[in-house]
Amino acid sequence: MTITGRTRLCAVIGDPVEHSLSPCIHNAAFKHLGLDYVYVAFRVRYEELEWAIRGVRSLGIHGLNVTMPHKIGVIRYLDRLDPEAELLGAVNTILNDDGALVGYNTDGRGALKALLEVDGDLKAKKVLIIGAGGASRALSFTLAPRVRELTILNRTYGRAKTLAEDLKKKVEGTVRACRLSDETLKEELENSDVVINATPVGMRPNEDETPIPKELLRPGLTVFDLVYNPIETRLLKEAKAAGAKTIDGLTMLVYQGAASFELWTGVEAPVEVMMDAAKRELRRRGIIL
Ligand SMILES: NC(=O)c1ccc[n+]([C@@H]2O[C@H](COP(=O)([O-])OP(=O)(O)OC[C@H]3O[C@@H](n4cnc5c(N)ncnc54)[C@H](OP(=O)(O)O)[C@@H]3O)[C@@H](O)[C@H]2O)c1
Numbered sequence: 001m002t003i004t005g006r007t008r009l010c011a012v013i014g015d016p017v018e019h020s021l022s023p024c025i026h027n028a029a030f031k032h033l034g035l036d037y038v039y040v041a042f043r044v045r046y047e048e049l050e051w052a053i054r055g056v057r058s059l060g061i062h063g064l065n066v067t068m069p070h071k072i073g074v075i076r077y078l079d080r081l082d083p084e085a086e087l088l089g090a091v092n093t094i095l096n097d098d099g100a101l102v103g104y105n106t107d108g109r110g111a112l113k114a115l116l117e118v119d120g121d122l123k124a125k126k127v128l129i130i131g132a133g134g135a136s137r138a139l140s141f142t143l144a145p146r147v148r149e150l151t152i153l154n155r156t157y158g159r160a161k162t163l164a165e166d167l168k169k170k171v172e173g174t175v176r177a178c179r180l181s182d183e184t185l186k187e188e189l190e191n192s193d194v195v196i197n198a199t200p201v202g203m204r205p206n207e208d209e210t211p212i213p214k215e216l217l218r219p220g221l222t223v224f225d226l227v228y229n230p231i232e233t234r235l236l237k238e239a240k241a242a243g244a245k246t247i248d249g250l251t252m253l254v255y256q257g258a259a260s261f262e263l264w265t266g267v268e269a270p271v272e273v274m275m276d277a278a279k280r281e282l283r284r285r286g287i288i289l
Helices: 022-033 046-059 073-077 083-088 107-118 134-146 157-170 182-190 234-241 249-265 271-284
Strands: 008-014 037-043 063-066 093-097 100-104 126-130 149-154 175-179 194-197 222-225 245-247
Touching (some): 008 046, 022 037, 022 271, 046 073, 046 100, 063 249, 073 100, 107 134, 107 222, 107 249, 126 134, 126 182, 134 149, 134 157, 149 157, 149 182, 175 182, 222 234, 249 271
Parallel strands (some): 008 037, 008 063, 126 149, 149 175
Antiparallel strands (some): 063 093
């Protein structure tokens, strides 16, 4: 790749950020399509966010991904939000539109695309999300209006309740909140078509853990695990063995990245290339074999 005076710069900002797969994923896609773009990672401390965003304006950086801890805080420095980011109150993508910084959130879109590939018709489905943090929030806002019923099950009931109340105020759809316990998990799973793990349970170094006992898994259920380290979590292995359909977290990660890529370039993202780049990098890091 030749970097010239015309090369457009995209970046991810966060803290920490060194572990991000986004530089590998996006640079592989730019190279594949011969686009004159380059993507880097900047560690931006919480208290330096405002200066970083001023820098984006003054340097004419074209696009940003925003990760923890800046997804909410960055909003006050932007010029506009797209309706999805506005609803969610969180931004993971910024487009520098001729000097105006516009905030988007592609997490829900990425998850929806991954789900639709496996479960074409969501309208009639009952969906259960375990967890009520940032990822659950992004998915809930996208899914609630598109499914028959959405239940949020969380260890801390108050968080699930607050999220459900926010959803009811802002989007269409039937939403319930429940406290996570062995009993509620069993009961809710019996009535669900899709279950999504939006907790870190099962993530390395705790890959022996699972949020759902294998006895509760069955054919006819779709199991979506947002954890992508490892890619095939214990939950996904046991779900496959039980005859359930599965979706891994890397698929969502790549799809939300593809949605950001399309916002910056206006070109359809080469999803296969991005997925291969992510897997190659995870292999290089010894995370997958
Ligand atoms: N694949 C992707 O593209 C993608 C994107 C975003 C996130 N993720 C993954 O999704 C997971 C959640 O991320 P997040 O940003 O939503 O995190 P977060 O905001 O910190 O929320 C974590 C959620 O998990 C629950 N939780 C944590 N430990 C638990 C345990 N031992 N048992 C039961 N519940 C537990 C928390 O419950 P309490 O409220 O009770 O604390 C909370 O609801 C992470 O593994 C992250 O890597 C993947």
